[in-house]
Amino acid sequence: MGQVFAQETVNLEMMHRIKNEGMRNSQIQDLSFHLTDFLGPRLSGSTNLRNARNWTAEKFKEWGLSNVKIDTYGEFGRGWDVKKAYIAMKEPYYAQIIGYPKAWTDGTNGLVSDEVMLIEISSDADFDKYRGKLKGKVVMTPANLTVNPAFEAEARRWTDEELENRKTIPVGNMPSRWTPEQMAQMRTARELDAKLNAFLLEEQVGLRLTGTRGSFGTVFHTRSGSFSTDKKVTVPEMEIAAEHYGRIYRLIKNGKKVSIEAEIDVQWLDDDYAGYNVIAEIPGTDRTLKPEIVMLGGHLDSWHAGTGANDNAAGVVVMMEAIRILKALDVQPKRTIRIALWGEEEQGLYGSRGYVQKYVADRATKEKKGEWDKISAYYNLDNGSGKIRGIYLEGNDMLVPIFEKWFEPFHEMGANTITRRSTGSTDHVAFDAVGVPGFQFIQDPIDYGKGYHTNMDVYERMQFGDMTQAAIIIAAMVYNTSERAEKLPRKPW
Amino acid sequence: MGQVFAQETVNLEMMHRIKNEGMRNSQIQDLSFHLTDFLGPRLSGSTNLRNARNWTAEKFKEWGLSNVKIDTYGEFGRGWDVKKAYIAMKEPYYAQIIGYPKAWTDGTNGLVSDEVMLIEISSDADFDKYRGKLKGKVVMTPANLTVNPAFEAEARRWTDEELENRKTIPVGNMPSRWTPEQMAQMRTARELDAKLNAFLLEEQVGLRLTGTRGSFGTVFHTRSGSFSTDKKVTVPEMEIAAEHYGRIYRLIKNGKKVSIEAEIDVQWLDDDYAGYNVIAEIPGTDRTLKPEIVMLGGHLDSWHAGTGANDNAAGVVVMMEAIRILKALDVQPKRTIRIALWGEEEQGLYGSRGYVQKYVADRATKEKKGEWDKISAYYNLDNGSGKIRGIYLEGNDMLVPIFEKWFEPFHEMGANTITRRSTGSTDHVAFDAVGVPGFQFIQDPIDYGKGYHTNMDVYERMQFGDMTQAAIIIAAMVYNTSERAEKLPRKPW
Known part of the structure; x- marks a missing residue:
């Protein structure tokens, strides 16, 4: 000792x-x-x-x-308050949607009511399909949101064994989680995603719908807009519950018309x-x-x-x-x-x-x-x-x-x-x-x-x-x- | 055999x-x-x-x-479609609320925007406190909604043992789940609740908020209105997520002013x-x-x-x-x-x-x-x-x-x-x-x-x-x- x-x-x-x-x-x-x-x-x-x-x-x-x-x-950077947020499906029938504006997203300037367009971009060439057609439109992009039943408890406390395991420290280099091929694919996907964001902004899209992980009415969220003081305008964007996102996505993929109505009103704070x-x-x-x-x-x-x-x-x-x-x-x-x-x-x-x-x-x-x-x-x-x-x-x-x-x-x-x-x-x-x-x-x-x-x-x-x-x-x-x-x-x- | x-x-x-x-x-x-x-x-x-x-x-x-x-x-009986439903908290700050009209509830005739009044009725005498004061108002009644973490899995399959147990049949009289005292209490509570419903209707309340079981954005729901063909008008009523109900309730109980804005538009179907x-x-x-x-x-x-x-x-x-x-x-x-x-x-x-x-x-x-x-x-x-x-x-x-x-x-x-x-x-x-x-x-x-x-x-x-x-x-x-x-x-x- x-x-x-x-x-x-x-x-x-x-x-x-x-x-x-x-x-x-x-x-x-x-x-x-x-x-x-x-x-x-x-x-x-x-x-x-x-x-x-x-x-x-x-x-x-x-x-x-x-x-x-x-x-x-x-x-x-800039402050941002939500003054109003509302979204619902209008066709094929009225249904409330659980959805939230992404942080620092722009407002919609009143109620948007329109058909939802599914934008599928898998390569640079795909942008041309949509160019000039998106002004003021409501768009969504595909997401792979899997929702499974919770066969394991969602709340837990550490067991004595788990706590003991937390004392061990791995020695030597940790193997990479990703292969070089996977990393290249991820980079390409990220680049395409950045291009898509710029494209939607340039096209002056009216509202973008994004799915999130979570289920049963729980919605994970992030930011899409920017708090940077250059006051860059961003596309209004809402994150909606995985199940509601899935419903709209499946309807469109099955050739059914989906229209929504939505409103985002935000207040920018530029005084401090x-x-x-x-x-x-x-x-x-x-x-x-x-x-x-x-x-x-x-x-x-x-x-x-x-x-x-x-x-x-x-x-x-x-x-x-x-x-x-x-x-x-x-x-x-x-x-x-x-x-x-x-x-x-x-x-x-x-x-x-x-x-x-x-x-x-x-x-x-x-x-x-x-x-x-x-x-x-x-x-x-x-x-x-x-x-x-x-x-x-x-x-x-x-x-x-x-x-x-x-x-x-x-x-x-x-x-x-x-x-x-x-x-x-x-x-x-x-x-x-x-x-x-x-x-x-x-x-x-x-x-x-x-x-x-x-x-x-x-x-x-x-x-x-x-x-x-x-x-x-x-x-x-x-x-x-x-x-x-x-x-x-x-x-x- | x-x-x-x-x-x-x-x-x-x-x-x-x-x-x-x-x-x-x-x-x-x-x-x-x-x-x-x-x-x-x-x-x-x-x-x-x-x-x-x-x-x-x-x-x-x-x-x-x-x-x-x-x-x-x-x-x-009567058919009933929801044409629009929206609810959010306005004070002390704007917050979206997950809430749904109860089935066969009446509409609000446009946007309701008002302070929420907590109506606490524990005996017949309590009604007088509110009589004549509720016309067009937004009210809520206390609910005891306990939300606990899920330390057990929420999804499961029957085990062989559980299936075997399902074969057994209890012999003899089952003990009552409730004592006579509990049953009397429940009857009194039900009677008071029926009086409350009639009172709120008579007072022409603008909107009633009810909490429901469920958590994490999942809202259980029922009906409050009636599909009976005598076309009885019912108080507009929304069931809101337990956590959102809890927030409003706690704020009011702590002396803070809560106001909400809400709209329910419904269509009654009387053709068949x-x-x-x-x-x-x-x-x-x-x-x-x-x-x-x-x-x-x-x-x-x-x-x-x-x-x-x-x-x-x-x-x-x-x-x-x-x-x-x-x-x-x-x-x-x-x-x-x-x-x-x-x-x-x-x-x-x-x-x-x-x-x-x-x-x-x-x-x-x-x-x-x-x-x-x-x-x-x-x-x-x-x-x-x-x-x-x-x-x-x-x-x-x-x-x-x-x-x-x-x-x-x-x-x-x-x-x-x-x-x-x-x-x-x-x-x-x-x-x-x-x-x-x-x-x-x-x-x-x-x-x-x-x-x-x-x-x-x-x-x-x-x-x-x-x-x-x-x-x-x-x-x-x-x-x-x-x-x-x-x-x-x-x-x-």
Whole structure:
């Protein structure tokens, strides 16, 4: 047993107090209601996200946190709000369609009512078949959407065996998922798709219908338009439920006429192109360690057709609750504790990367900035509302004995897996990329994969019991990091 | 081994030919497309159901079936088509809502745009709080809709053990599901609900929002309005997704203002109140047995927001395919084979009961009519598109050795469970009720329970491989019944 391990101590009385505060005075459910039902979907740049920044900042002030600010990291792009969206089939009979405008798509200028044209492009030559014929038309392109019955449970928790497996790390080169031939085919398809997008725009198509994965009324969604400030106009585009897409597609392929009526009304917001993070602190109290920082956070933005509940109101609520617990306990931390609610994560980690670029380090030039050697750790939550089962160490071997010790008081809550593995796609990578310890926790998946990035990522998806556990553990991790004699050991950068 | 069993013979060459025709020339997928995507939802009395009657009758003629007719059994009621339906939340922010008009609800006379009022009635005294205040308003009533993650698979097939269990029959009185206290509470709640419905109508409410079970965008639905020919006006009512209902409810309960905009436009059909069944035959060829009849069928009508795929386009398609197989094989049956596609099953077995009343027997007076001693058996399919695993005998012990023999050639297709048990709620009970053998098969559930009576009961739910098996087995059962020396043995009536 090495010296590092021997040094680690855990203030068990504080762990006990954190558990009590988290269990007895939990604000999880009320915060969840406000972040989802009340504030609504929080697409980057949208009015709702602006409201969410203000609301969370006010809540931090109400709790007595310090240095609360809505902090810009630079430019993001245009805001976009949906003012109205409607789509239905008119022929061969009237039928409502579940469909949503893709993010940043343009409006239709009123109700469009027209036959649906199926555009089948498999080579460059196919464009000529349609050239000059699509102005104002409703079009759809083929999609291969397979919908199968769910013979396996759609929600689950990690088993002990699966958690144990998450500790193993593959050694050696991973085989490529694709053959060179497959990769060439995919490249060709992508190029053709880009040409198709340009063609539809040039032809001034009135509305494009796209199918999405998901089934039974759940619609996954993305963006088609652009938030770029050059104000490029995009074709109005709606993503519709796989089954409704399939119905229209099959009818047309069988020679039946399909007509639809649809309307998209959007509002562009061009008064402020900046991106923002919401920041608040519990100032450190140790004369020496006070300038050092322990960070926790999650992204405040979401996609637009649900209310961004599991992705990522859940992470925001848990992190807010964690800092609320520490503030309520008046912990007087040695280091400063700082929460950050990131903007624009869904469009490419803008908020966290912008913060890192502004305050921590330049990833490209390796230039270190003021906070680079101040931040001990950044803790992130962004894998839904499932409880914490452990933590990914991003390959940092030196942390194993520390975190093993820190997790001990939470074994009975189901959290005991310390893995050297890395995990991707959340805001912690912005910190890890510049050598500052950044972490995402191992969370039970529940039905995260079924609902995230869909119209059904809403309040009902959130597991409040799980989130209560997560807030307690994160409060503990943040507290331990703030009190530790040294900052957490780092990988070389 | 008794004499009855010894008498049963199966024409294995014909079984082989039926399997071949069903497997090689299956029309299952094309019929399924037409019954769902093309014809659309087929609510009792609707234009789509009229189209479906005509289309299936034409298909029977095309196949060369005899005595094809669209046969009225008497009056059903008013037809009702949805011409437009739209609903969205306007405040605190714009959000699309998944919602459907309840069947036979009235229209809104254009776009309604108003704050949602929560009406909480727990006793007679509560009505006074709202009297005179609801004219033209949008109201909702509390609902207790719990949405949980699906930790168990939502689709499944019967295991061998479960099938074996289906053979057992409980002996003795079943305990009541409810205590007398619970039953009294339920009665009081029902009475209060009836008063509420009358109150809202009297107050001329503009639109009522109701939550439904289902989740993730799947909406179960029912009727609120009436198809009765007294043309009673009903309050416009929409059933909305549980999560969207929950959002509005929680916002109001937390003191936030919610406004919505919605529109329902409906068309009432008052030109024909009759109900109909579609009938077609392969005439019998045996001089003596030709007047006797073997019947097969399923209900053609459905609910209105999906396309009535598993309930019950599936049953219709399988039965159509079964008779197509027999016609294609030119089987020259001894007895007449008659298919019936019933109308108005979802509103209370109108079509099959109407047929029985007209041609078979009067259930109340026990008066026997012309077909009572002619019909050997009626086979029904109405439990989705899952394959056949066996058959319910409705307590008819005498059939065990017969059906055991007839199922033998299909054991390898998964069908080998003959249970004396009864099953309810499908058109076979109309025949069983007057002592004529009527049967529903044991079918694999797949995800029937998740999708039936919902907006998502559509083409994608149908399992074509399963339906192919079912059509083969039913063709065989019908053939065996037509060729048997005697009609099937009956229970006393």
